[in-house]
Amino acid sequence: MDDVAAALGGQAGTVVFGHSLGAVLAYELVHLLSARGVHVERLVVSGSPGPWTQREQRATGLDGDEFLARVEEFAGFRHEALDHPEMRELILPVLQADCEMHENYVPSTDEPVSVPILSIRGGSDGLVSAGQAQEWQKATTGEFSYAELPGDHMYLVDQARAVLDLIGAESFGRAPRGGTPVTC
Incomplete structure (x- = not known):
């Protein structure tokens, strides 16, 4: 910042x-x-x-497929890159960190x-x-x-x-x- x-x-x-x-x-x-x-x-x-406002719907702590299903459920969006194992391996930790930061933001x-x-x-x-x-x-x-x-x-x-x-x-x-x- x-x-x-x-x-x-x-x-x-x-x-x-x-x-x-x-x-x-x-x-x-x-x-x-x-x-x-x-x-x-x-x-x-x-x-x-x-x-x-603290988020009511949370994905923090969920792993892999369960995490992605939750994000897709509440975001209404799934990027096709997540269907490719190599891209998923790169994107998933970043997406999980993003969700955790937002869900725990004060x-x-x-x-x-x-x-x-x-x-x-x-x-x-x-x-x-x-x-x-x-x-x-x-x-x-x-x-x-x-x-x-x-x-x-x-x-x-x-x-x-x-x-x-x-x-x-x-x-x-x-x-x-x-x-x-x-x-x-």
């Missing part, structure tokens, strides 16, 4: 985006940037409950950010409810907006253009151009 914060310096128009675990990482980054006096235009969180502070937050979720996300995605409103003293796009937890795989258009419209009042997008 320190390296990302240093690289951004004081660039204008910075929008920080994170999906799932990336959403809480992005939230922590915004706290760090704010403490360093870096202006962030907007925090965009996706597919994640509010930062103080915010570094109880203080909300002053940056406007846009929370997005897939309309049929079985992992994050609309209410949980809207809990991000408590994480800011600034503006809050909420949007749903078609799809499940991994909606952004098929909705990338719609996500970018939404971020551009919310953050800059236009389609995105210029500025510095940061993805967590």
Whole structure:
């Protein structure tokens, strides 16, 4: 986080985006940037409950096929790379660490950010409810907006253009151009 914060310096128009675990990482980054006096235009969180919400559905501690079945169940997505033994061997430990980090995440502070937050979720996300995605409103003293796009937890795989258009419209009042997008 320190390296990302240093690289951004004081660039204008910075929008920080994170999906799932990336959403809480992005939230922590915004706290760090704010403490360093870096202006962030907007925090965009996706597919994640509010930062103080512990996940009800857990996959931590499950092994192999049971873990992947649980992730597929609540994410509504399974990448074909997991069907290839060599790729599975590479991806599985990373995916397990990702789930464990998100399921055990505790915010570094109880203080909300002053940056406007846009929370997005897939309309049929079985992992994050609309209410949980809207809990991000408590994480800011600034503006809050909420949007749903078609799809499940991994909606952004098929909705990338719609996500970018939404971020551009919310953050800059236009389609995105210029500025510095940061993805967590």
